[in-house]
Amino acid sequence: MDGVKINPLLLQWARQRAGLSNEQLAKKVGLAQKPEVVRAWEAGSAHPTFRQTQALARALRISLGYLFLSAPPTTALPVTDFRTLPEAERGKFSPELEDVLNDALRKHDWLREWRTQEGATPLPFVGRFVAGDTPEKIAQDIRQVLDLPIPPARDAKSWNEHLRLLVRHAEEAGIIVLQSGFALSDTHRTLSVKEFRGFALTDEYAPLVFINARDSVAGRIFTLAHELGHLWTGTSGISNPTLEPTMSPGTGSIERLCNQVAAELLVPGELLTQRWGRQPNTLEIAQELAKQFRVSVFVILIRAYEVNLLPWESVQSAYAQAQQEAREFAPESERGGGDFYRTLRNRNGRLLMQEIITALRQGSLLYQGAARLLNIHPQTLETVLQQRLTG
Numbered sequence: 548m549d550g551v552k553i554n555p556l557l558l559q560w561a562r563q564r565a566g567l568s569n570e571q572l573a574k575k576v577g578l579a580q581k582p583e584v585v586r587a588w589e590a591g592s593a594h595p596t597f598r599q600t601q602a603l604a605r606a607l608r609i610s611l612g613y614l615f616l617s618a619p620p621t622t623a624l625p626v627t628d629f630r631t632l633p634e635a636e637r638g639k640f641s642p643e644l645e646d647v648l649n650d651a652l653r654k655h656d657w658l659r660e661w662r663t664q665e666g667a668t669p670l671p672f673v674g675r676f677v678a679g680d681t682p683e684k685i686a687q688d689i690r691q692v693l694d695l696p697i698p699p700a701r702d703a704k705s706w707n708e709h710l711r712l713l714v715r716h717a718e719e720a721g722i723i724v725l726q727s728g729f730a731l732s733d734t735h736r737t738l739s740v741k742e743f744r745g746f747a748l749t750d751e752y753a754p755l756v757f758i759n760a761r762d763s764v765a766g767r768i769f770t771l772a773h774e775l776g777h778l779w780t781g782t783s784g785i786s787n788p789t790l791e792p793t794m795s796p797g798t799g800s801i802e803r804l805c806n807q808v809a810a811e812l813l814v815p816g817e818l819l820t821q822r823w824g825r826q827p828n829t830l831e832i833a834q835e836l837a838k839q840f841r842v843s844v845f846v847i848l849i850r851a852y853e854v855n856l857l858p859w860e861s862v863q864s865a866y867a868q869a870q871q872e873a874r875e876f877a878p879e880s881e882r883g884g885g886d887f888y889r890t891l892r893n894r895n896g897r898l899l900m901q902e903i904i905t906a907l908r909q910g911s912l913l914y915q916g917a918a919r920l921l922n923i924h925p926q927t928l929e930t931v932l933q934q935r936l937t938g
Contacts, residue, residue: 550594553603553614559589560619561607565642575606608642643730643738648785650731651748651757654899654920658723659753661906669751670721674781678800682807685779689812693720693775697815700841706764709841713771718898722778723753724771727894728760732922737761745770746785747777754778760893765843772812776805807853814840814847816854823856829865844869891931895921904932 573582587593693716703709730736748755756774906912
């Protein structure tokens, strides 16, 4: 039979890994009206042409040679403590997550080498605590190191401003914070909040946090605080800090601790107790305090339970009611377009961009290398330099 004899099992594996149906893959390779052709390729009863094989590799975002392997490659994410929401299968991850993580690792590796060459000293807060330390103790140290007010949202007039302030304080302490809702700036490859909300790469020279910008602003605030917990406990991890009142059975102790650290950092228990009123409507109290602390209603409810302000039955009732409304939980997705330079700063982090530009101007980094780190074309880099990170 004519055609390229690819491995049908590899085609099926690659399609499922990319999260595509037969119909969707058929459309991507120019066979929109013929999904049965893709099914035939996966069954081994027909074979694609070489050009179609190339199109398959592009659509599935794999190397062409993968389709000829005898078995699917074993790909392990180079970060431990990987946890997802119940909807996502443990041990399986999307090409988008893999690309985002590898890009962050590339940035991290360059930054670590650059900082050590420049004589930087290790950041003392990274790994300062262990799993046995209390959330209160860790949260207090984060406040001191980042010079945060109590609560961190004290001077913030909105949730967006709260997030910006947290990011700014983290960067001033030497932490790289990246925010994007897309893989490698490709607006056709959105990141899934169901798969992950963020991750931390713990390193005493180049600590890095990535936040999935497809999440709501309240969700991103909690994720950043959660990932700070990872840095302070010296644990790298891909996380999906749930806003639900219970943790999934597979949740590890470090994930639980980082959630508790985040909650105490954003909503100090003592302060919450002082502000908790006698309003009979629990949800109304939670909604008002969510505005004051610039977090989600769900975080307030869980904190109220943790500091013995509410019985579990009241939390469950208010939580169910809040789920129906769920205004702050609806994803406020990052979109393409808008201010290119602001988006570039968010996706690469203001601090990382500053260090890349410094290295470039000192002659320690070539234009092509700088552009590659920032995921932009070299000709765009000159315009970026002229902007001088303003705006």
